[in-house]
Amino acid sequence: MSSSPRTRFAPGSIWAWVLLASIAVGLILAVVTDSVGALFPPEAATAQGREIRDLYTIVFVIAAVIFFVVEGLIVWTVIRYRRRPGDDELPPQTHGNNLAEIAWTVVPTLIVTFLFVISWQTLNNVEAVSAEPEVTVRVTGSQFAWTFDYLDAGGTSVAKQTVANGEGGILALPVGRSIQFRVHSVDVIHAFYVPAFLFKRDVNPDPDGRESVFELTIKGSFAGEVLRGQCAELCGLGHRKMTFEVHAMTQANFEAWLIEAQQTPPPAPSGPVGTTLQLVAKDIAYDTLELEVPAGEPFAIEFDNQDLAGITHDVDIRLQDGTVVANTTEIDGGSSTTYVYGALDAGEYTFMCSIHPVPSMTGTLTVN
């Protein structure tokens, strides 16, 4: 028919706007994404992560081809078949084509089936767990701390690291060895996530204490690297602070580190203490929110954490404006300790749990 459209720019037609907008967007995106290396994940630090990255690359290539073909088809059709001014003739009224329908049902089905098969294969490799891993780490998530227990063959913890609000211990891991992680939570759902592993696993609370298990092997080239880790499942007020560092080590360095970590550091020597107060934490709350000590002399707080194991607390002292005066080491649920504080000037201070900065764990310390 006479439906061949004009190639000249039709005044008032808006396709040029669309094109212009697309180009502008494309340019801006190119600039901003270029700054981080863009649309690929970081180099994988684990053998499993490398398989995931390879799978990503295959999916990406297929996706990019589909994107350019279909998006190109849209843009081309839009430019090619715009209506000329004054053209009132109807285009051919085609209602469909069964052969075409079959084609664009079958071909995508084949593509997604292929993608499913290769991702299932990768999944089996990534999920593989060995009967006797070379290193086993129990990961305990709590609001808002990670506890990493290094287990011996019998499942007993031989060394422990705690990171609360992103501060404290580290997750040291050897390269080139199979590392089994057994994760669980003591309160809400968290997620163990190390971007460079290209992997995360939800850290679920379970009434029966069941753990979720996965295994990773860090590549040798990553010895000496420090990798960021972070909770990836919203877990409350301190969610964003629930970070940790993975220190990848050579096997020799890891052995040495583990021996050092097994020796629990002795408590700090205490000076002469004037007043000693008692404080109990239970159900994420102190038993009192008002404490009083004399000015100008050291004092101590005997602190009893009666919450469940895995829920850590401490008793920091801050000025009213938030400046930290005393930063204490948190203790695990079910344990107690004595914190010793230096002399303070008269005035009002805040004592609080730095892991749980909530009203029920924020009190007033009056020094007079």
Next chain:
Amino acid sequence: MATTAPALTPAASGYRSGLYEWLTTTDHKKIGILYVTNSFIFFFLGGLLALGVRTELAQPGLQYLADENLYNELFTMHGTVMIFLFIIPMLVGFGNYVVPLQIGAPDMAFPRINALSFWMLPLAGILLFTGFVTGGAAAAGWTSYSPLAQDRPLGSVGPGQDLWIVGLLLIGTSSILGSINFLVTIFKMRAPGMTLFRMPILVWTVLVTSVLVLMATPVLTSALVMLFIDRNYGGSFFDPANGGNAVLWQNVFWFYSHPAVYIMVLPAMGMISEILPVFSRKPLFGYKAFVFATAGIGALGFSVWAHHMFTTGSVYLPFFSLMTFLIAVPTGVKMFNWIFTLFRGKLTFATPLLFALGFLSMFLIGGINGAFSAAVPVDFALHDTYWVVAHLHYVLFGGSVFGVFAGVYFWFPKMTGRMLGEGLGKVQFVLMFIGFNLTFFPMHALGLAGMPRRIADYASDAGWNELNLAATVGGFLIAASVLPFLWNVFVSLRSGKPAGDDPWEGNTLEWATSSPPPPYNFDHLPEIRSERPVFDLRHGRAGSGH
């Protein structure tokens, strides 16, 4: 009293002006307009909440939100409002207005239930927002995973979460009533000659959506009741501390909330399928394929919920991976049918078509980047990062919201009798299109670089600074694009160009009556012998090429 005649005769229930009429109307067209208006109010509120989130994230460090819990409230309420009080009711509103017209019916089957369905929504919205002034709105995310949503220290203490539950219960009840109303209307009230396979595609999508709502929403509402019992009466359905199961909540929540994605997209697809043929002057390519694809998406939509749970370690991964991949097939069928509707057409670039093309090009990205998460090992890397935020916004904003604006520009003349301004419409489209991509495209890179969702702050050396700034600039551009729209509506209502009955040379029955239509819609109906009765009327049977 004596003047309130029962709404049986057109004369008695005619268009009385004034507030009283709007508050008591049972006319599906007025209720449709109420739905649309109400949804836009919540769209603006939800947008403001999102701006709060983007403003805080523009730079590393906590700049604006002294109370960090407020940040959690902002994104929780943003997601909740946009899904439950904007997109879903907005599409119900268009369905309400257009479906009876398109099938040649005088009204919905149950007009009073229709009014009830609507009036639950503003009430639910008020309840949800009341949280902000009663000690904090819900802050456990729009997904409200248990045990974080339980009433306990460091969980969700206070009335905000309970208000959220009750608000969603109201919205769910409204949806269920609405879906029954749609199903009865579509099955029982079609005009003579309007066989199932002559129904406009929009009607088909509303039909399938209503089936989804009817089957999925009761699951959510029961789960909400269980969570309410957990929080207030010592239940332990979802709380492991008392022997409950945390992952169970995720199963029942997503059993509703994944089909909800199709509830939010199918009617928008239906609107696009009405608009593309009109502005390319061709019938929809592959009408029946389209119907089957819609039904296929609806059916498959019930077997993919656990793809939100791949990292829980508690689902059978290959099954949900396969089903998630497969759902791309009917979606792809639709995409090709849309493109071949344009192909060899004669395209007029009015604003409805621009937004429809925005839908096509952006929803395509939302479909493609979804395939990455269907590949389970890749999802291990992407889940709960900003990649997912990018994906869901390409589907729900690039898809549904662009579809909604296409529909607004398309049916505004029918609803009000006046045209929206084309110039302002195009300005809005260009601003929104650029702003949308600038906001959400960089989030793919952020997610790959390891930025998790739902954090108020991030380390300045994590390499996320520029991308976050770009996203925030884009967010404000989206906000700016709403201003020409509001001005456009304001000006057009006062002094817009009169629309006439059929300003676009439409295909379907709503264009065969006046703008706005009279009470009970039609004085007489044209003969219905195809899916384009008004086209047949204009061009005769010869033009349709049957």
